[in-house]
Amino acid sequence: MKVKQLSIFMENRAGRMAEIARQLGEARINIRALSLADTSDFGILRLIVNDVDKAMKILKDSGHTVSLTEVVAVEVPDSPGGLASVLEPLRAGGVNVEYMYAFVEKATDKAVVIFRFEDIDAAVKVLAKAKISVLPAETVYKL
Amino acid sequence: MTTQRPAVAIWDPEHECMPASDLRELQLERLKKIVRKMWNKVPYYRQKMQVVGVRPSDIKSLEDIQKLPFTTKDDLRLCFPYDAFAVPLEQVVRIHASSGTTGKSTVVGYTRKDLDTWTNVVARFLVSGGLTSKDIVHIAFSYGLFTGGFGLHYGVERVGASVIPVSAGRSERQISIMRDFGSTALVCTPSYAIYLAEVMQGMGVKPGDLKLRLGYFGAESWTQRMRQEIESKMGVFATDNYGLSEIIGPGVSGECVYQNGMHISEDHFYPELIDPDTCKPVDARQGGELVVTTLTKEAIPLIRYRTRDICKLMPEPCPCGRTTVRMSKISGRSDDMLIIRGVNVFPSQVEEVLLDVKGTLPHYQLVVQREGALDKLEVRVEVSEDYFSDEMKKLHGMEKLIEHKLENLLGLRAAVKLVEPKTIERSEGKAKRVLDLRPKD
Structure with a gap:
């Protein structure tokens, strides 16, 4: 249920992203989803990959500051109003979203939204009650 | 704008122009007296003397001063607040303090006679830089625990010039006051003078609109290039002066109109230069750490105080007629202290804040740069796992918290x-704590 996401501290300098992508590529690690939160000085790169442990080791060994964060992947209809149908029950259930990002699934007509909640267990309960489908972690790593 | 070199004038010719042999005799007499006083009245220093096995009677010549132990800022910190005083508090009429490294500052006291000495040595460098009783002196040093404001204030009064005690801050008002009151001399830090010149430009005030002719700049080190810039932009004849609160405040030394080294008031302050690593004396012209003994201080006499300031001494005679030794501009520090806008900053203070915020110490670095006129301090902090958060607002919150605590x-x-x-x-595995990118000349 809970998906492991890598968060990497990155200075806002030319070539930092390219270097991380190259290191992961050379280790045959596939990036499933990605988002970057940035300010003028630094950014936080968030990655979901097919092999979390290996990616974590590679990045740490090369001197990056990396942390593991648990997130939830929710499947939403890839149509107008799709995202709203998920957010509404969360609002009603009083669940706070720290951040979120989305991508579109290749083989289906669904989109996947990655949520970082303030209280992940409470969020999962609310989603289950609203019958919103949460993707198993293994599925997300293989997307 | 060209500035005119003022005529040579000497405030206290008896002491400033004393023949060398007379001066040495006076220094020795005063040194013997102060050592005896420390032995009798100041337990921390008596203990230091006992540790190395030296007694007041061992001081028979000026060279014998090398037998005496050094005094450091740490010694004074251990004496916080009053244990370094050689007189009872009832004889102390003024207290100042300098910024400290661990929250505790160094407290200094003055007897009535100390204040008189201080005022006299400030008057010396004011007159040596061209001040007369006709001048109107704008003091933009802050008045408070910092010795700059009050030190200059009373010195100017002693010379008989008029003081405008403006204190620091509100730069546009500073310019208006200088223009409206017809100030002829400016007292502030050199970096603030450059900033004021920029503010003037912004206000459309030209150097010719002001009556300024003299500038006394101290409390931080500055370069020849800054001198040229200040002189041309403000139309002042700019001189440097030096002092530290532990010794007396401003007035330990100051430049004369030849602008080539600061004359030390040697009848009150005995200078030595040492190698900061071996603590052995070094050749004066080669340069080293300045060590000062106060020869006449009553409230807090200090013997062989290590200033941590690196300079050279110039014993050769000066065309102005003073016989006192001159010290060069400070070229650096033998510890890692930085002086930023007149404020003493130690890396250990930053360390304290970082430890306070997260409980662990990251690699960090203080970077000082000069942007336009003002020195800017940046503290770089390496984000290790302890300091990292996946949430932007937490990282930002931490940045702001560190900034707030530092301020x-x-x-x-x-x-x-x-x-x-x-x-x-x-370097050698140890992070370089300080990167000072300010121009050196």
Whole structure:
């Protein structure tokens, strides 16, 4: 249920992203989803990959500051109003979203939204009650 | 705008132009007296003397001063607040303090006679830089625990010139007051003078609109290039002066109109130069750490106080006629203290804040740069796992918290910059704590 996401501290300098992508590529690690939160000085790169442990080791060994964060992947209809149908029950259930990002699934007509909640267990309960489908972690790593 | 070199004038010719042999005799007599006083009245220093096995009777010549132990800022910190005083508090009429490294400052006291001495040595460098009783002196040093404001204030009064005690801050008002009151001399830090010149430009005030002719700049080190810039932009004849609160405040030394080294008031302050690593005396012209003994101080006499300031001494005669030795501009520090906008900053203070915020110490670096006229302090912090958060607002919150605590502790705004691990330069595995990028000349 809970998906492991890598968060990497990155200075806002030319070539930092390219270097991380190259290191992961050379280790045959596939990036499933990605988002970057940035300010003028630094950014936080968030990655979901097919092999979390290996990616974590590679990045740490090369001197990056990396942390593991648990997130939830929710499947939403890839149509107008799709995202709203998920957010509404969360609002009603009083669940706070720290951040979120989305991508579109290749083989289906669904989109996947990655949520970082303030209280992940409470969020999962609310989603289950609203019958919103949460993707198993293994599925997300293989997307 | 060209500035005119004022005529040579000497405030206290008896002492400033004393023949060398008379001066040495006076210094020795005063040294013997102060050593005896320390032995009798100041337990921490008596203990230091006992440890190395030296007694007051061992001081028979000026060279014998080398037998005496040094005094450091740490000694004074251990004496916080009053244990270094050689007189009872009822004889102390003024207290000042300098910024300290660990929250505790160094407290200094003055008897009535100390204040008189201080005022006299300030008057000396004011007159040696061209001041007369006709001048109107604008003091933009802050008045408070810092010795700059009050030290200059009473010196100017002693010379008989008029003081405008403006104190620091509100730069546009400073310019208006100088223009409206017809100030002829300016007292502030050199970096603030450059800033004021910029503010003047912004207000459309030209040097010719002001009556300024003299500038006395101190409390931080500055370069020849800054002198030229200040002189041309403000139309003043600019001189440097030096002092530190532990010794007396401003007035330990000051430049004459030849602008070539600061004359030390040797009848009150006995200078030595040492190698900061071996603590052995070095050749004066070669340069080393300045060590000062106060020969006449009553409230807090100090013997062989290590200033941590690196300079050279110039014993050769000066065309102005003074016989006192001159010291060069300060070229650096033998510890890692930085002086930023007149404020003393030690890396250990930053360390204290970082430890306070997260409980562990990251690699960090203080970077000082000069942007336009003002010195800016940036504190770079390597983001290790302890300091990292996946949430932007937490990282930002931490940055702001460190900035806030730094400003509280240092009295100076510092920008915190989070950087990746291993990006701060290391020498022999140790992070370089300080990167001073300010121009040196």
